[in-house]
Amino acid sequence: MPAAPVTATRDRRLTWLLGSNAFANLGDGIAKTAFPLLAALVTRDPLLIGGLSAAQFLPWLLFGLAAGTMLDRVDRRKAVVLANAARAAAVGLTAALVYFDAATIWLIYLTALLVGAAEVVADSAANVLIPSVVGRDGLSGANSKLQATEIVGQTFLGGPVGSLTFAVFHAFPFLLNSIAFALGAALLTGMAGSYRPRARAESGGGDGTDPGTGAAEGADTAGDTDGTVTATRTRLRADLVEGMRWLRGNPLMLRLVTVAGLVSLVTELAQAQLVLYALDDLDLSDAAFGVFGFVGGLGGLAGAAVTTRLLDRIGARPVLVGGILTAAAAFVAMGLVNHPVLSASLFGVFAAALVAVNVMLATTRHTLVPGELLGRVLGAWRTVVWGAIPVGALLGGVLTRVLGTPSATFLVSGLALVGVAAVAWRTIR
Template sequence: MVGTSSARLPVVPMGGDGVKDRRLRWLLGSSALSNLGDGIGKVAFPLLAASITRDPILIAGLSATAFLPWLLFATVSGALVDRVDRRRAMLIANLSRAVIVGGLGLLVLADATTIWLLYVMALLLGAVETVADNAAQALVPAVVPRDQLESANGKLQSVEIVGQTFLGGPLGSLTFAVFAAMPFLLNSAGFAIAAVLLIGINGRFRPVVTGPTQSLRVQLGEGVRWLRGNALMVRLAVFAATMALATELAQALLVLYALQDIHLSEATFGVFALVGGAGGIIGAFTAPRLTRALSRRTVLVGSIVCCGLAFTAMSVSKDPVTASLLFGGFAAAVVVVNVILGSLRHALVPDHLFGRVLGVWRTAVWGAIPVGALLGGLLATWLGTRAVFAISGVLQLALAAAVWFALAGHRGEVDSMSTAGTP
């Protein structure tokens, strides 16, 4: 194991499986509400932007700005999560998001919004989100037994999809059609209630330091060294970053694809997202079953292939129903990918290093998203939205082949997760 540490696993009162079940339920409840707020916002933000401008570069730039904080702050926020109580970090982050998006709702009511104001708000929300999401991921191994990691990750993916897409998407578009400020005010309420629900997760969730307190710089270096010394994690991070860039080429333009290429209205755009949410739910529930029936390597590569085929087909589809079903297939496949990668991270990374390693991972992976969004906007300006979906699909198919061959030497680790990290 690369790197040493002066920390050990957090001391938390266990009280049997029933206590852990209750903790998971509170975490799932909080995640459901915060993801509902996210889902409303992720539809309302591009719709508000599209009501201000139809410039594809500015629309894609808004998506890039939302993810830019992961490139700038993910590593630092990951180190922060390893120094503080993770539940408290989530609580404060959700309250902060409630204030930020609530303020935006008031500005929309006052008709005082510009595209640049949306950029600023997206940047602020993204910065706080790096803390909230890193802390939530770090909490998972503390609230579920080790043999239930894949199931717990599937449940978290389910509530994320239900909140963000299945409910949040349609609710965001419908409330935006009523009046533009309404989805942002609902978004704020969702974050506030999510913060309150975290109070139900009792226990300590801060890694206990057994030696001298290390500086932030030293702790960051420790996380980077561990990741660099684990060949499998490095390869998975590279694949995830490439996948994020390739998919975001097209996803950043989804609102323009829906409104201009398949001619949906602003209200029905949420229904389009609803089909994607349904696909995501299917993916979340089938991922654990697929990994029990087949090797994780096979399921991972097969899912990436499905993602690529879906976007390639969307590039030529003219029927809204067909396009929606294809997007649902993409959502199902990408959720399976996320469940597998999330479970491997939880199994491979030691708890006391998890926040820092996850921060480095997300700096690379989520930092690729704004790059993909901006490239997608530029390509759409020159070639059109449909061409961008085709390019994205082909890139994902090429990535699937690369993943299959690159993981050939790690089949035992991937399929058994036997190298699971412990301090």
């Protein structure tokens, strides 16, 4: 009978986490529509448009590993709260800049970098919270729900809201974006408990605090600040080495990181040009651009709904390879057609396939990686996978410049994904 209260507690904690994540992803969705539209208002240069996506994701390459290491030392719930509060402040400043007609492409880049740096912490912390919130038995279901909140927030709601409000009043979506991030921070304060990694909580006497925060270290800090800082850096470096050693010793995880990084790089060739594809090749309005993403969100929800059953029935490897091939076919078709409804539907197919791949990868990662190392391994994972996004975004801008149209970039991206699927099939067992 004691299992019932534990289950109920886990359900409540997951509800708080999903609710916070939903608001944060609503903010992400508004931002990922409003920022490209704002950039397209300032310039139509495909390389500068690709540069915006690079600026948004460059922090993953710069700070992903350090953030993951820190998340194995701090309360992960508090990290999400602070990061979302920082994002709310940065986007609120952007709303003021847009309102006073002071936004330039370089200020847009700077804001994207600030928001992206906070996103590194918020998204990583939310992800590594999952095992401590639901336990190992509920991982695939919780990851599917987390993917669903991301899809609903970012494309199903955030995209249309961002584009429609931008068409009405350019500063409006950034104000809503700031409010959404603030709500994401506030909501997670309702999730009770301490969420430091278990190994450190136990070594601190079982009270859920890091042993380095006690009175002894306080005395050292007062008398020898430089020594304390040096010791902290040494511990962080040792933690990082420990995580990298574990990753190097797990060939399956290394191969999965490689495949995920290739998928990220190749898909971003096209995704960074999506706003120009919609506005120029499909001749959509600013408001219609969000509806285009809305259809993609429907596909993503479908992918999240069926992935758990697919994993149970056909296994992880077919889901991975089949998802990449389906995404490839969708992008190739998008490069060959110029019909808005058909193109949006194909983007929905791509989103469904990519979500299936992401759920499979996240569930495998949560299953294989020890909880006390999860932050560091996830930091390394996202440094590679999300760090590939700015590279792909800039290459996509160059491709569109050379080929003359975003549609051609979608075609190239789809064909390259076929090669990534072949790599996955040969290397993942």
